[in-house]
Amino acid sequence: MSRIVGIDLGTTNSLVGYVDETTGLPRVIPDAEGRVLLPSVVSFAREGVLVGEAAKRLLVRRPATTIYSVKRLMGRGYEDIKDELCYLPFKVVPCDGIVKIQVENREVTPPEVSAIVLRSLKERAEKHFGEPIEKAVITVPAYFNDSQRQATKDAGRIAGLDVVRIVNEPTAASLAYGLHRLKAGVIAVYDLGGGTFDISILRVKDGVFEVLATNGNTHLGGDDFDRAILVWLLDDILSKHGVYLGRDSEAMQELRLAAEAAKIRLSAEERATLTIPFDGFTYHREITRVELEGLIGKLVDSTLGPCRVALADAGLVPSDIDEVVLVGGSTRVPLLRRRVEDLFGKTPHSQLNPDEVVALGAAVQAHILAGGITSMLLLDVTPLSLGIETLGGIVSVLIPRNTTIPTSAREMFTTSVDGQTIVDLHVVQGERELAKDCRSLARFELSGIDPMPAGMPKIEVTFLIDANGILQAQAKELRTGKAAAIEVRPTYGLSETEVERMVEEAFAYAEADVEARLLIETRNEADTVITHVERALRQGGGLVSGEERESIREALGELRRVRATEDRERIRETTTALNRATEHLAEVMMDAALKGALSSKRAAEIMAGGAEPTEDPASPGTS
């Protein structure tokens, strides 16, 4: 069997892993620079598409064409997400049930954007093994519904991958832990990532990982913590400086990244300082851990309800849990650890890196499927009840939530009018009693029924949820024994033809080649320096002579001109020249800052041209 890799397609970061044949242990694959986390960010530039770190650096500069957190849009309808669109700097538009993202004059679907991230990981793995990689296991949040799973599978196909299995993230994490310390018992996996929350309760015994219950929220994660801080910062800036920045997408991105950086810092420290220069003023603010906890307390608490429901569904009480495992970057937040400990009465642990553990588990599952491991077996469940709409809009449940998958259910249908040859079925997923409150999955049309008096045909429909948690259906008319044709119209998904078209079109979104990429990066670097110098001139220009100001302006003008050319070397040299021309100004500003005229840290940052608050390798972001 050919090699299968394991991929964690995260809201914030994505990773790819495999099991080392000699040690039998899972490993994550680093890129050429040694980084294992690939930021799940895609930037659509005229020169080509950028992925990962290169795209992430464009978040502030090109907010409208740089797409992040696209996982939150996967398999979603416009209604589901319209409330949060005001926080997204790129344009999301409704389109045939699903949503599309408008980048300049073209539209892309969330699976296509995810496919670009997947392709980058595929290439990373191919470089590592020196052979083509065609098969992958991809993880999804356990609480993902059918449409969200299908969208993830579509993304894999568009990226040129045969997705041999969709695995739930918390279960994957338990596999990674299981390899290390196979101990029998009941474990709770609490997984809070960048955009999604899952709780899964498992029984581990004799190498079998049996999921007893799962619950969660596919729209809750570190992104929401950042947003809570962001909203608070907007208010604070309004009251202090009289400026509302909510409609300035560059400023919003800058604030969002600063909020994220502050959140990460506050996991280790009691206070963090934000200093952000805007046009006309510099915003300065200290935020304490207590303040942060006040902002995110409600969000953290909202994860506890699903934990209680999962426990009840498993027929357990907190004291039955032997171990609590934390997964996902957001579980570094101390408040969250306290709350989880209070609920389960046990200190949660995270010996394996919470950013990597899901990818490691996906690699283990890939190895199981490839026949490399036969001692371990994962028995997962379907997170949501599957039902059909009956008379009066009431849902009749066919497969209850937390049923072990694969599983199937059969149901009989008939006609209500004489001579009727077509029957329509509406399949939904969810726990509410009315179909309109559940998630619409698809409409099935059974056709080819022989005309008979009403109520005579007996059509048996078999609903099967496969090991991926994805629905398949078959229909048969029992009197004639004829298979009825089923046409499935997914409510929130791509049709087969659309996916096929995207597989072909995927080449249109080929990653920019190395030359083009380097050119974009160099231009980007030039842009950053230009902005910083403009700012420095405004804020500290008065501190140096007119002559010096003039020479800086000249160097600045030169870089603006050269930046538009295709000559990468020349752009780089001119950028260096501008940096050199401002060295003295930087020193003077630093002196002034030390005397209190400016924030010293920020002045240093302004002149260093860096100041990207999220690039703190010691404390990576959420995944």
Place this chain on the structure above:
Amino acid sequence: MDHFEVFGLPRRLAIDTAELQRRFYELSRRYHPDFHQAAPPEEQARALEASARLNAAYRALRDPIARVEYLVRLEEGRDTKEGATVKPKAPPELLEEMFEIQEALAEAKAGGLDEAGRAALVAQRDRLATRLRDEEARLVGPLSEQWDASRPAERQRALATIKESLAIRAYLRTVVDDLNDALGESQEGYVTNRRH
């Protein structure tokens, strides 16, 4: 193949659940699609079907009440859910109390609860929840034993008693859920047990 046959068990309600779990894991290792990835498509399809049947059987048999419900379906020759909904029936000895509860519920829905009304509803809810637990204990205890011990000629009567008990249980669950809703104590506002 019915769910008992999947595990090679006789059609009896007394089941050793620890042994059932052991068999479930053993059979899962045989059928689960994970172990048939390299097999030809027809064999994969067979494994998928066998695995789905096994999971459905385990779900129906591991819980003693689900087991009773399944037995009734099986004895009545229904293997889909069609017509499976048990028509809830009020316990005869509680009929009068039920009228009071329904009235209190209507009142609560119309205009909220005062302190005393709330306390009364809580007391009623607790009493009915106890009655529900008693009914369930009767189902999985004496009534299950009775069915297992009954000779073929007595089976219809044993089954009728079980169905009556299931109907009462369904009724009690609905009322307890309604009371919880009215008291605002249903878990997280959206999860109810009534459909499972």
